[in-house]
Amino acid sequence: MKWFQMASLGLLMVLSGCATNTNESNQWVYPPMAVPLQASIQQEVQIARLNQLLIRPDLENEVRAKMFYERGSYYDSVGLRDLARLDFNQSLSLNPAQPDIFNLLGVYFTQVGEYDAAYEAFDSTLELDPTNEYAERNMAIALYYGDRIDLSYEEMQAHYLDNPEDPFRALWLYIIEREVDPVKAEENLRARYADKNQGWGWVLVAIMLDDVSEEQAFKAVLNGTRDNVMLAQRLTETYFYLGKRHQFSGEYADAIALYKLALSFNVYEYVEHRYSFLELGRIYDEVRAMQEEAKKVEENKVEVIEGS
Structure with missing residues (x-):
């Protein structure tokens, strides 16, 4: 590669x-x-402490709901998503007015392809907190992965216009808009990027536009980080968006390798880690469909030859 x-x-x-x-x-x-990031001593201690506290029978529902939320957040940060989802559901059963939990559940549903449930979860977040920017973005992304492109584009365009200085809004608007008109999408992203080339997020935009080579991208990551946690985070983002770029070009082997690299650092809380699984599944489905179509074409050729 x-x-x-x-x-x-x-x-x-x-x-x-x-x-x-x-x-x-x-x-x-x-x-x-x-x-690869590992669970810290602090995370393990907090989980153990909350385990002990939740055994107590004298906790008020509001306090117990908060503790379930906290433990679920710790579980999520170390990749124990099923346990996190269980705790979040228990927290909601005690206190349903928690928009952040609905947002996280929506992301979980998106990851496993339960898109209708994801839409409902994000709707609940926005009903409780209409200004929740994460839910706005995650809703648009869920609609994108659920192949509801027109609605996804409308949602992400409105989300981008709320803060055009955010490079991640520009990135995801491009990814979604590309499904409608690839040429126009690139033109629009170049216009958004033209006078906003400062900061790490805009480096990722340049990577997506192929204005920054892979060697330059890696040099920026390596020269800009002296801490393993930040290095893992930035490499997760870099490999994910490089994967999207190769995927758009039909270079599926490269894209698969890049998504696997994005997963390898265990940055569980980043959407780039969460959605790498989805992208891998989409590639496998697309390649399998292409193989089946090629097989049908070959079988039809054989039938024509035998019938002539």
């Missing part, structure tokens, strides 16, 4: 990372990596 190309960077020593290149060829031997 061309992502291994890297010019004249020498040996980069990155805290907890693993990105090296050869002296002779100046080509990447391995893609830039970070140590």
Whole structure:
């Protein structure tokens, strides 16, 4: 893959990372990596503490609901999503007026392809908190993955116009708009990016537009981070949007590898990690459909030859 190309960077020593290149060829031997994130002692202690507190029979419902929410959040942060979902549901049974929980449940439903349930969850969030920006974006993304592109575009366009300075709104608007008109979508994203090329998020926009090469993107990540957690987070984002770019170009093998890399760092709370699973499933379905179509065409050719 061309992502291994890297010019004249020498040996980069990155805290907890693993990105090296050869002296002779100046080509990447391995893609830039970070140590996968692990549950911290603080997270484990908090989960254990909440386990003990929730056993107490004298807790008021409001307090118990808050504790279920807190424990569910810790479970979610370490990738235990089924346990997190169970705690969130128990919290809602005690206190239904919690927009943040509905938003998280909507993301879970999106991940597993239960789109109608996701829409209902995001609607509940926005009914309780009409200004919840995360629910607005997640609703548009759920509609995108649910193949309701027109509604998705309307939602994301309104979300983008609320804050045109947000590069992630611009990115997802492009991803969705591309389903309607790829050429126009790229023109619009270039116009949005033209005078807003500062900050990490806009580097990701440049990656999507192919204005920044993969070697430049990796150099920006490696030179801009000295902490393994941030390195893992930025690589998760970089590999996800590179995966989308390759997927749009029909380079499915490259896209699959990139989505797997985005998953490898265990940045469970990032949407780029959450939706990499969905993208992999979509690619597998698309490739399988192409193979079945090719098989049918071949079978029809055989029937024509045998009948002639």
